Amino acid sequence: MKYQTQKIAMAYFMVAMALFAIQVLGGLLAGWIYVMPNTLSELLPFNTVRMLHTNSLIVWLLLGFMGATYFILPEETEQEIHSPTAAYAQLGILVLGTLGVVVTYVFNLFEGHWLLGKEGREFIEQPVWVKLGIVVAGLLFLYNVTMTGLKGKKTAISNVLLLGLWGLVLLFLFAFYNPENLALDKQYWWYIVHLWVEGTWELVMASILAFLMLKLTGVDREIVEKWLYIIVATALFSGILGTGHHYYWIGTPGYWQWIGSIFSSLEIIPFFAMMAFAFVMVWKGRRDHPNKAALLWALGCATLAFFGAGVWGFLHTLHGVNYYTHGTQITAAHGHLAFFGAYVSLNLAIFTYAFPILFNRDPYNQVLNMASFWMMAGGMTFMTFVLTFAGTVQTHLQRVQGDYFMNVQDQLAIFYWMRFGSGVVVVLGALVFIYSILVPRKEIITPSDEDSAVAAE
Numbered sequence: 001m002k003y004q005t006q007k008i009a010m011a012y013f014m015v016a017m018a019l020f021a022i023q024v025l026g027g028l029l030a031g032w033i034y035v036m037p038n039t040l041s042e043l044l045p046f047n048t049v050r051m052l053h054t055n056s057l058i059v060w061l062l063l064g065f066m067g068a069t070y071f072i073l074p075e076e077t078e079q080e081i082h083s084p085t086a087a088y089a090q091l092g093i094l095v096l097g098t099l100g101v102v103v104t105y106v107f108n109l110f111e112g113h114w115l116l117g118k119e120g121r122e123f124i125e126q127p128v129w130v131k132l133g134i135v136v137a138g139l140l141f142l143y144n145v146t147m148t149g150l151k152g153k154k155t156a157i158s159n160v161l162l163l164g165l166w167g168l169v170l171l172f173l174f175a176f177y178n179p180e181n182l183a184l185d186k187q188y189w190w191y192i193v194h195l196w197v198e199g200t201w202e203l204v205m206a207s208i209l210a211f212l213m214l215k216l217t218g219v220d221r222e223i224v225e226k227w228l229y230i231i232v233a234t235a236l237f238s239g240i241l242g243t244g245h246h247y248y249w250i251g252t253p254g255y256w257q258w259i260g261s262i263f264s265s266l267e268i269i270p271f272f273a274m275m276a277f278a279f280v281m282v283w284k285g286r287r288d289h290p291n292k293a294a295l296l297w298a299l300g301c302a303t304l305a306f307f308g309a310g311v312w313g314f315l316h317t318l319h320g321v322n323y324y325t326h327g328t329q330i331t332a333a334h335g336h337l338a339f340f341g342a343y344v345s346l347n348l349a350i351f352t353y354a355f356p357i358l359f360n361r362d363p364y365n366q367v368l369n370m371a372s373f374w375m376m377a378g379g380m381t382f383m384t385f386v387l388t389f390a391g392t393v394q395t396h397l398q399r400v401q402g403d404y405f406m407n408v409q410d411q412l413a414i415f416y417w418m419r420f421g422s423g424v425v426v427v428l429g430a431l432v433f434i435y436s437i438l439v440p441r442k443e444i445i446t447p448s449d450e451d452s453a454v455a456a457e
């Protein structure tokens, strides 16, 4: 560790990993309720479990991004973080808010209260007081990292990272605008849900990947920067108007069908560029970095993001196709592989890179960490295929034949069992990952080492 304040990242990563465990366990419970619908139906209904699953996902990904920023920024700017106190206060606020959401939802407190009660919009269900806390924490974060950035050296990586973070915090302000009109509500809701994952978060992803490639492959900074600019330009060019792929059926004018189809199809380009970038850097690189697991996660991230977001996104993004597949299991298939490939893997890559440095631990459980990659990547890929088949059958029976929703669901049971099975593998993989990071590897002294030691004497 070159800078003392990089240690802040550790606290963020720890909370993030704990929430990661809760998130995948919540998914597993939701998957179980799909096959055994009465499970916990009184105590913890499906809609609450689903909310806990998706919200814990978003919160831990954001904590991971913030931790990654505190880790990367000192090295890039050659500056300590402006205020460690503010950084820990910010984490405290976010943890408090998270606990507030869980307690409010699980015990269904303050129902209907404008400030304290829950809000019912997917992904932004937090009570208003928690939303306010998130904004305070977000502004504290922007202040802290921007001050650090202004004081220090400015690099393409730190600039793109800060641009993405500013964008994502400011877009969250749309969470406060909740118009009565359902079409308008949806229109602004996507400003967050879409412009995060297909805009600002892509900038964060590109800059963290660029940092990892710089460190792991040892290629020249100028080459990394050229790629970074291409990725940022294509991401924003396609992603902003690409929002149109959510405006087909919500009551917005018909021209969105064309704008959405054309620009969102172009969204494959930045994801393809990120994959090409990662592999080209590895081919060109001269450095043989010992942390092979971090490289595996980085390459896995770029590849699975291309398939999950790019290919599975394109699958249902043309309005003629989306007319049939909208809101089916095809959407869930895409949502899982895109989030896992792009943002879960990205976080696990930077955790894998940073933790041995933060713990000053060499060697660490690297082989186990790589095993966890294959378990999680394999499990999520299988889940994606299963849900894609389920979605295809569902689309045909429900949208083409016109069969009833629940009748169709009954016929999909086999797929939901398989989804549960793949979920078990993912959860086991997540636990193996956490173990590999937190538990030091035992030093093994092999006979050959002893022999050579004796020989040296």
Ligand code: HEM
Binding pocket: 122, 197, 198, 245, 246, 264, 265, 267, 268, 305, 309, 310, 312, 313, 314, 316, 317, 318, 322, 325, 326, 327, 328, 331, 334, 335, 336, 338, 339, 342, 343
């Ligand atoms: C890493 C980037 C991405 C992530 C994390 C992501 C995630 C998601 C999620 C979770 C949903 C479901 C939202 C909901 O209705 O609750 C969704 C919907 C959708 N995504 Fe993505 N996505 C990404 C990139 C893309 C790209 C690049 C495309 C197009 C090429 C795309 C096309 C779509 C479409 C068309 C829908 C609407 C599905 C429907 O009509 O039901 N996505 N995405």
Ligand code: HEM
Binding pocket: 023, 024, 026, 027, 028, 029, 030, 031, 032, 034, 050, 053, 054, 057, 331, 332, 333, 335, 336, 339, 340, 344, 419, 420, 422, 423, 424, 426, 427
């Ligand atoms: C890190 C891995 C995971 C990520 C990134 C993830 C992400 C998501 C997202 C984005 C949604 C909302 C989907 C949408 O609106 O289309 C969702 C819902 C869901 N997830 Fe996951 N999930 C993960 C792991 C799991 C696991 C291991 C299971 C276990 C079987 C699971 C089961 C479910 C279920 C049942 C739903 C609700 C689907 C519905 O409402 O029809 N997830 N997850």
Ligand SMILES: [Fe+2]
Binding pocket: 194, 198, 242, 243, 245, 246
């Ligand atoms: Fe989108």
